[in-house]
Amino acid sequence: MTPEKNAAANLRFELLGAAHDRAAFSCGVPALDHYLRKQAGQDVRRRVAAAFVATPDGKTIAGYYTLSQHSVDLGAMPEEFAAKLPKYPLVPATLIGRLAVSVSFRGQGVGELLLMDALHRCLGGSRHVASAAVIVDAKDENVAAFYAKYGFLELQKVAKRLFLPMATVEVLFR
Numbered sequence: 164m165t166p167e168k169n170a171a172a173n174l175r176f177e178l179l180g181a182a183h184d185r186a187a188f189s190c191g192v193p194a195l196d197h198y199l200r201k202q203a204g205q206d207v208r209r210r211v212a213a214a215f216v217a218t219p220d221g222k223t224i225a226g227y228y229t230l231s232q233h234s235v236d237l238g239a240m241p242e243e244f245a246a247k248l249p250k251y252p253l254v255p256a257t258l259i260g261r262l263a264v265s266v267s268f269r270g271q272g273v274g275e276l277l278l279m280d281a282l283h284r285c286l287g288g289s290r291h292v293a294s295a296a297v298i299v300d301a302k303d304e305n306v307a308a309f310y311a312k313y314g315f316l317e318l319q320k321v322a323k324r325l326f327l328p329m330a331t332v333e334v335l336f337r
């Protein structure tokens with residue numbers, strides 16, 4: 164690991180909890196900041212999302228992500244991937260609904276570590292509740308480039324929605 168990635172090396176990953184300072188978090192995208200401050204706790208309580216934070220000290224939030232169960236139309240999958248699946252109309256998947264890094268921690272490898280933690284959790288979950296792919300919504304081209312770096316592919320017919328086959332995730336952690 165390069166020295167500039169030290170911030171990432173000192174982080175731990177936890178379920179979002181009361182000790183985490185949500186009010187101080189800012190990633191530069193108001194909707195993602197607002198979600199963490201006002202909505203994430205409710206979503207966790209109502210079991211529509213699980214929220215995880217990366218933190219250096221148990222209080223400061225360097226980044227966060229959310230996971231939910233999801234499904235994708237088989238017809239939206241690229242042919243090469245769809246051909247390997249049974250012809251059920253819906254493919255079970257895991258959604259990384261949101262993923263954001265604080266501006267104070269940007270460019271230090273935190274985004275990569277958050278994504279790896281999320282993918283590892285998706286893989287672990289898929290062994291108990293089947294999931295054939297990880298899905299993310301890339302809000303713009305810039306963010307799509309971040310996910311493309313890790314092998315995410317575009318879903319057909321759904322703008323800005325990307326996916327990574329769980330089999331690819333499994334290879335990542337082998």
Ligand SMILES: CC(C)(COP(=O)(O)OP(=O)(O)OC[C@H]1O[C@@H](n2cnc3c(N)ncnc32)[C@H](O)[C@@H]1OP(=O)(O)O)[C@@H](O)C(=O)NCCC(=O)NCCS
Nearest residue numbers: 262263264269270271272273274275300301302305308309
């Ligand atoms: C996108 C984001 C998560 C990246 O986080 P980060 O901590 O700055 O990224 P990292 O330092 O871990 O970078 C990991 C790698 O991705 C690359 N990268 C980072 N942002 C990138 C981008 N927008 N496009 C392409 N590559 C990118 C880095 O260069 C690095 O590659 P390298 O190891 O080869 O140098 C962060 O910029 C962010 O939170 N943005 C605002 C919120 C957002 O848009 N979230 C996505 C919602 S869909």
